[in-house]
Amino acid sequence: MHPTADLRPDPDALLAAARSSERGRLKVFLGAAPGVGKTYAMLAGAARLRRAQVDVAVGVVETHGRAETEALIAGLEVLPRRQTLYRGTVLDEFDIDAALARRPALLVVDELAHTNAPDSRHPKRYQDVEELLAAGIDVWTAVNIQHVEGLSDVVSRITGATVRETIPDTVIERAEEVVVVDITPAELIARLAEGRIYLPETARRAAQGFFKPGNLTALRELALRRTADRVDDQMIDHLRANAIQGAWPSAERLMVCVGADPSSEAVVRAAARIASGLNAPWTAVTLERIGREVADAQALRRIDDVLELAERLGADTRRLAGRDLVEEITGYARRNNITQIVIGRSKPARWPGPWGAAGLTDALLRRASDIAVHVVVGEGPPKPAATAGRRDATDAAALTRGVLGAVAAVGCAVACGLLTTRFMALPEVPMLFLAAVLVTAVTLGVWPAVAAAMLAFLSYNFFFIPPVYSFTVAEPREVLSLAVFLLVAVTTGGLAGRVRENAEAAKKRILTIQALYDLSRKLSGATQLDDVLWVVARQAAEAVRGQVVILLPGSGTAEARRDLQVRAAFPPEDALQPGDAAAARWAYDRGEAAGWRTATLPDARLRFLPIRTARGTMGVLGFEPADRAREIPSDDARAFAALLDQAGISLERAALVAQARAGEALAERERLQATLLSSLSHDLRTPLSSILGAVTSLRGYGDRMPAGDRADLLAAVEEETRKLARFVANLLDMTRVEAGMLDLRRGWMDVEEVAAAAAARARRAFPARTLDLSIPDDLPLVRGDAGLFEQVVFNLLDNADKYSAPGTPTRLALRADGPSVAVTVEDRGCGIPPADLDRVFGKFTRLGEGDGRPAGTGLGLAIAKGVVEALGGTIRAESPAAEGRGTRFVVRLPVSETEPGHPRLLAGAEG
Template sequence: MPHNDRDLKSRPDPDALLALAEQGRRGKLTVFLGAAPGVGKTFAMLTRARRLKEEGGDIVIGLVETHGRGETAALLEGLEVLPRRQVLHNGRTLHEFDLDAALARRPRVILVDELAHTNFGESRHPKRYQDIEELVDAGIDVWTALNIQHLESLSDVVAHIAGVPVRERVPDTVLNRADDVLLVDLPPAELIERLKEGKVYLPDNAKRAADRFFRLGNLTALRELALRRTADRVDDQMVDYLRQNAIEGPWGAAERLLVCIGPDPLSEKVVRTASRLASSLNADWMVVSVERAEAESSGAMRQLDETFRLAEQLGAETRRIIGNDFVEEILKLARREHATQIVIGTRRHYFPLRLFRRSLPDALAARAAGIAIHLVTDGSAPAVKPAARRRSTLPDGWGRGVAIATGTAAAATALGLLIEQFVVLQNISLLFLLAVLVSATYAGYVAAIAAALISILAYNFCFIEPVGTFTVAEPHEVFALFVFLAAAMLAGGLASRVREQAKTARRRAAATQALYDFSRKLSGTANAEDVLWAAVTQIHATLRRNAALLLPEDGDVRLMAAWPPDTELGLTDTMAGRWAFEKKEAAGNGTGTLPNSPFQFRPLMSPHGVVGVFGFLQEDKPLEINEERALAAILDQTAIAVDRARLSRESLDQAAQLEGEKFLAALLSSISHDLRTPLATITGAVTSLRQLGERMSEESRDDLLKSIEEESGRLTRFVANLLDMTRIEAGTVNAKRDWVDVADVVHSAVERARKYFPGRVFETSIAPDLPLIRGDSVLLGQVIFNLLDNANRFGGDEPVSIYGRREEDEIVLSVTDLGKGIAPADLDRVFDKFFRKGKPDGRSLGTGLGLSISKGFVEAMDGRIKAESPAMKRRGTRISMRFPVAETGITEKERG
């Protein structure tokens, strides 16, 4: 049924409903937010806790800092307080919050003060807010306290306002994910009065705080920040409520910010400013960096990585782009992502530089039609001088470049002087241009500039009149010198850029080729163990660090592959790997969880979830950007390969299960038929004997008793076949290795068959010189009898022949009938369990186990069995067996 627009508008927002459902599975986080210490956050939190306790609520004090305030400490009386964990730090014993004890106690509500606190000692998390996140994920409601200056996005603003750097900071996402934010407010004048009365800090600390931080202007500014942030949080809650309940409101066009950063210190301020702007606008924001094809220095890339990590902590989406035209790439991304505002940093430039070079913000403003541009300036940064270049220091290898430039210029000079001994050339300067190009090609831009300057001097000194001086006599020679210098520098710059791009292309080609080889290796590997070893060796070769892969097993993660093979994981490493697997986030060195581990662990994410954990030895040495990209690609391919191996293994298990179900169905079908027929015959015969025994003739009673005997024997053989097949399937057929006289076994089996099948003719032809074999006479006799039974059923009315002879080092036994034979397509299936071929004469088909049992017994005695059809005269079937001759070599004739 079609829906109109009104029906669609009345539906709740699916994303909002999913967020609400997710909140129902987690605990609730309540943050008591204040503008500054001493406003009464802890006091308000404890007062509310006592009220909940009086109402019968399960509430526990995990950690509360009273800071010597008597009225706050008095509120702790009557409340359950968890003991603190003792840690040793710099020779002092400190008391920290015990996270494991809180998880074991598992109260309904727990109070954990000082949200921005940094943990000491061997803690699972370096920051207390991470402890609180684990408690909330475990379904425990947490109450905590926070001052506004500890928010990451506001730390630089607070440092500017108060003149004091903020060392302990909390990502804004922690406050954004809080279920309730309660503002605890106090006018600045009253807070200063409380400080003077000693109700905030002890006297010595209070005096220092009043001089540095607790000033009326500082407190007023901090109070405004706290009020604004709380108002934004209330607005977010209102929007969530409207979406969850499909209430139409004044929905406006969504704002989206695009933040441009680079490898410079100003980018950190740009990110923080953009975070505050996005929070005030309630807008999504993306942080982007446009990088040239040429590789940046490791220091610049490291600074850029740190800025990206800060942006991710503040809740931004991050993106990296490769390109040379920064303005075009930024505007292309802005239009593709529907950005409404661009935030970018700018510096003050001196006047001469502005004449020759337009800044990136100016270029964006000139071409960004319809997009607002926000410029972030750094008042503390000096203006960029005209002499400032793209690199503040000389590039690596500049000494080698100057040496190459000197050598090539000297070679060009020597070659020019040699040529002038034989012929005078007007364009001898082309030799020096060649020297510039060679220097640029082999040593880069610095070498090109050096070669150009040295070539100018050498050309002037050796080839321009007056020779032997740096004086230029003719004006046109001066002009030629300047043109040569410009051409040399331009050609050298182009050659240098081509060289850098070629080097970058080679590096990327090598990385791409390595990934291609790795993907080919994985595509041809279906075994999970091979995938793991291929992955750890590839990662070790790429990163030159110890690598380890952990997979889930028995409810835990275990080390399955490592390179080098002697790599071992300690208890902390294992805990970090387990955390990465369970929480689907990175853990270990360089992260916020168990950073004391020398390894960093990352989850292997596949379309079906986490399939394992990868760890590499970091030891406080972060990966470079190229290593990070290569690692991400390898991990993605490894996750897919591990998932594919798991699915392959599951498909094999399912195939085996289906085969087992087919086996069971065939078994039940065979049993139901083969038991019902003889039982019905036996039951009918017994009933006839009981009811009509005295009135029946002697011949009739004998026929009925014979039928009972035959069908009982048939049931006995059927049960014996089932037991034999069970032994074969279970692998418990242990054939003896006794000396076996094949002729005796054949004769015994034939006599047994003649007893069971009196109407069948069996012809025996056994060579007189058959040697002994090593085997089990009982199993061999059962095999021959099964083959004779099969020939009796399917061999028609012709005699059945049994032959025995020696061929080289083997004894061959064969059973041949002259029945209809077996179709070529069924020759490979006759030894399968429950394979039966119907016959037109209506005789019993049997269970279909005889030949399968025969094959199992023959192979248990190191023999081989094979079916052939037609056997002779274009019909019939021959089943032959081959057994190795025993070493003794004793023949039947020698024994006789």
């Protein structure tokens, strides 16, 4: 173990342990198939604890008629079950309230994947178990491997049987103990044949289908592997919580280190072969030393391509950063119990580095003494000549600028020193040269600072050390001074240069993080797809300082979905050139980059990158930088890659929001349809039944009935027919309101006459209801449809009759209220809760029944609102109306300009 390793326990592991101590402990008995003995083993263990004076109770156990299982239950306390009626059958369900009230130390709950009856607190039994664990009760339970949700599709492919009841994988992952109850397939089939699992006929069908030797062997392997994975996770949690540095060779785990080196692809493939041979999980990591930038965008893309290759070959990927890369590698390996490390060595280091001339590979071999290290040797493909030439030219230009800057800084120091010593004795001349070295380091970097230090050393010797104007040193003490000066100059210059580089790197990272934060903030407020696309296109164009276009597949038919359409572009662009369209199609179909400066269709104007999500490729993003002659800088390329990931997440979220809205609309339509059918079944059937009964009585006994009884029956037929007519009229009016096809005849309307007609109609429909009218004689005229507005007033009176007790009055009042005419209908009924005052105007909204009478179809107020708003007015509900009871509906219609020739207006003019 390296002496600098961090031996502190992992905080997350300690928090997880603290949280688990507050909960009950879950023990899962896992089997490959029914009949392996899970329930028997569970009950046998519970019986042993019971004999040891542990408080054990049985919540629910399914014995399936097996005598040996029933014998084990005999000695245990069995909690009573809850009985519920479902589709005419009485079901015995687990009573979670009884279990919480009894609160044993250990509760046995069988059949973890069971689906509860509809009236249960939780839809699934595993959710009952979660509540028991949260209450601090230990639970033992049993489940078969085919019921684990993450493996249900695999089981279906193996056995051909559909798994309908499943539990989440997290249930197994959170279990403190997982016990595999295992027997061989031959023994299980023998038990099936003996009738110890199913009845003979069921056993025969099971033997021909599910219980085949191949199926059982595959399920047995799944159960063992799933349990091994859980045990392995528990071991890693133990290592982290107790600050134990691995590796413990309990199971093989591989880690491969990759970088921008061309041989990394060969290293990844070699690691994949080793992992496949060992049947072990593996992780690909890339390393970045803090304070050092990636060489260029091409190197960054090579790293991304290598990591993508590793993911395709089955690896997890991680990115590590630190000052000591060997320590980062070994620390990560020990924290994650890595047993083998694969690393490549392309060729020996040209210059000594932080680990000496041998480089990273040999340093890792020395310090990872407890971990096996595989070294893959290979040169890798040569770099393209054009790229190498551009890089050499760039490096030469930077070196030339640095050397010239160093010469200028040292020259200034010499001039200042000579000028100063000419007029005065200056003993601290070396400080001028150190200042020149520091200025060079801060402005130009490390290597120019080293060059400045060497020039300063020579210049100080030549101009200021006797004998001057020569490199000879006369005094021995001056040799030591020069050596110390050289050491101090090189050290301070190098440190200052590194500080400058680190500061610049930190500044770039801050700008990148700020840009990503701004993008995330903008995207978090965008839920519409078009808004998301516009934000992404604008931010991407700023990142590459050029043009960006986003293409998504169409919707509708399969042919339309294959057609990529331009959905956003910055600057705006409507169509692509043929070469760009082909590159975009390739990027979308293959999930790979295509177009400009790629291996696929490089003559295209744009480079296209796929927008990937967990649901697959959702679209492509094409871009063209402003300067096509040079590559995108590495920092901009990295920010652009992060932006692309954010774009994929945001597009997926927008798609999910759209699906959720569509689902809500569909659910609302289904609810309205169900309500409509319920209304039709009630509001049509009841009047029709009354009419049919009355007509049948009249036909059969009409000539023998008294005249009064015949009149009553005919009156009932007439009344129920009117109800049917009103109901059908409401449906037709609601249909016209929703479709926007309400035929309004906007003539001059006398509200007094309309209200009086509606009141007369209400008195005929509700003869037992007292109706108080308050109608002044001087109301102004309004423009509107008198027939439709009469229906509005009648609907309000009808609503008042439904929701107020017999014998209480209904008040209809009209008044002029400034620029409008107000019509008020007030009752003395039960009122409306404040939260429902706006909801009452919704379709099919019925808040209850008044005095035992049905509340109606729930269309009257919706129709009233639609008609009033079409007439340019408003309607609102107020409750309570007076004395803490009742409801008041207020309709306001705007007053129109007077029309010459109206009788009321002429009378007013004559007066």
